[in-house]
Amino acid sequence: MKSFKKALLLLVSIVSIFVIYLVFNTLNFKTKQLNSDPIEVLKVNSSSKENFSKAIKIKTISPENTIDFDSIQFQHFSDFLKNTYPLVDSLLEKKTFNSYSFLYKWMGSDLTLKPIVLMAHLDVVPVIEQNRANWKHDPFGGEIINDTIWGRGAIDNKVGVIGIMESLELLLKDGFLPKRSIYIAFGHDEEIGGLNGAVKIAQYLKEENIEAEFVLDEGGSIVQKLVPGIEKDVALIGIAEKGFVSLELSVSIEGGHSSMPERETAIDVLSNAIVKVKQNPFPAVISPPIEEFIENLGPEMPFANKLVFANKAIFKSLITGIYEESASGNALVRTTTSPTIFNSGVKDNIIPLTASAVINFRIIPGETIATVTNRVNQIINDERITIKTGAFVSEPSKVSSTSSFGFKTLNKTISEIYPTALVAPYLVVGATDSRHFNAISDNIYRFSAIRINKENIKSFHGLNERLPISDFENSIRFYHQLIINSTSK
Known part of the structure; x- marks a missing residue:
């Protein structure tokens, strides 16, 4: 009996120590969230949403068969950017790659600082003809209905293109002068691999010996009730992609x-x-x-x-x-x-x-x-x-640091624009143009300042792609603040 009691006591002791160990680790599992103060809400031009609508109306489709490529639509988009954002077009250095991809450079005042690279892509996936009847609104109509804009590219990824361009135009109009140089890279064939767009831009930057402090492309987003156990919005910053x-x-x-x-x-x-x-x-x-x-x-x-x-x-x-x-x-x-x-x-x-x-x-x-x-x-x-x-292959990307200037600046900017959202690193399961920029920076991040939830998560590349105007305007605010935070010191 005594030996049994000793064994039982030993077992209870082991279990107690194990439980204490688990609880100790849990109590010391401290938050890593920033407590940034929200900034004053930037007033966005009323014309911005109309510009976004016009961008969606231009059918910059990357077809599976290159014979179906419509160069006229891409030329229309080029003209649209030039005419809609005259300050960006006239004050920033611009290079063109394969006629329809662009690299803008805004020279900083301190050339000892590494530049940043902001990316987005101009092209969209096709709309399957048999599915057109299932679209609630014209997929290339750019219609604004009940404060939501509808159409292919609303999420993937003309919100990035127009968000960046609107923020640049505002900063130039206000006379902002960056200390750190800024490169804006817009590829025109991301949806079919980026070989004629992002690849050529990245090759040029490598030839120019450009080493970026960080690169930001699409990939992560602000997810709503998609992380089990968390009710708050979660901003997911992609630090790697599959x-x-x-x-x-x-x-x-x-x-x-x-x-x-x-x-x-x-x-x-x-x-x-x-x-x-x-x-x-x-x-x-x-x-x-x-x-x-x-x-x-x-x-x-x-x-x-x-x-x-x-x-x-x-x-x-x-x-x-x-x-x-x-x-x-x-x-x-x-x-x-x-x-x-x-x-x-x-x-x-x-x-x-x-x-x-x-x-x-x-x-x-x-x-x-x-x-x-x-x-x-x-x-x-x-x-x-x-x-x-197969012909198209891509190795998993390297994993970017979460202690770098780039990640910390993204984290801070997100917290300022979305003060109630949690922020976390993330693995992007799809492929982005940023994978071509591995030689340009060790710190590549993937994030779009838009909300993704169960209602719209299947709409990009699918049916009824759409985005609330408030998300689009916050995207402008995000890029505007990110540029200030990244290039003012």
Whole structure:
């Protein structure tokens, strides 16, 4: 009996120490949020929303087939920028790349300071013709209805282009003189890879030996009730983005008449390979950007959530399990696997000789295109299947610092414009033009000062893209204040 009591006492002691350890870590999991004072609300010109509307009306579409590229629309947009923002056009140095991408330079007074680079893209994705009937308003109408502007590019990404240009025009009109030089980079083909726009701009900056203090592109946003356990708005600053590779799988096997099928057909072999890949997902990991996300938002959560995140080394599997429950969360903790194309067969009574498929992978930091390809080869393990890498590939970006001047300035600016919002680093799951600027700066960030919620999260690249006018005006205020904060000292 005594030995039992001793064992029980020991167990209770161990559990108590463990609980104390968990609670101690939780109580010392302190907030990292800034307490910046909100600034006076900048008065935005009443013409700004009309300019935004005009920008949406110009169909700067990047088509999948380059033959369908409409150069006239892009020339219209070039003329629109020149005529609408005369101070920017006349007072800033401007360079053009491949006719429709632009780089503006506003020379600072102190050339010992590294410049900053602000980015956005002029192009938009197409509107699928069969879906036009499902749009509530003309996708290229730029209509303003009940203080909301509708149309392709309202979110992705003409709000960035016009927000930057409006803020520059205001600053120039007020006689603002930056100490730090500013580069404004507008690519015209981001939606199809940026090879003729952002790539050329980045190459030029590299040739000029430009080293930027930081680069800011689209990517993160202010999300509303999309972070479990947090009711407040959360401004997500992308400090890294996932890589991209598509692998084409193909197989060739003797076909024949469908009345006499062999044990396996080309479709069988390829289908089984895809099933194997899907049934063996990449492992879930807490990458550095997600660690930073947890460190910044964990202290703001209810106690139970806070306890888990304060002790993430112990509860790692629980944390990744929570993320895995949703598609958006799952994308943050692993390299994702998405079969997107399957081609085979031409007639219902003919067994096809060949079959091909494409699987798209979005690669988490820590993995590479090579490790993804090797893993897929090992999983499939079938010599009959040929695996080729797609033409467009991108390695995961490097992870930018959260202690740099750039991140701190972004954090401060967001807190001044959105004083009630929380701020956190983030992993961007899509691809942006900023990935081409790795040679220009070690500190690349991705953030748009717009609110994303369950109502509009699927609208960009989808149906009924729209943005409240208040978000557009706050975007102008954000860029205006960011330039002041970045270049005044």
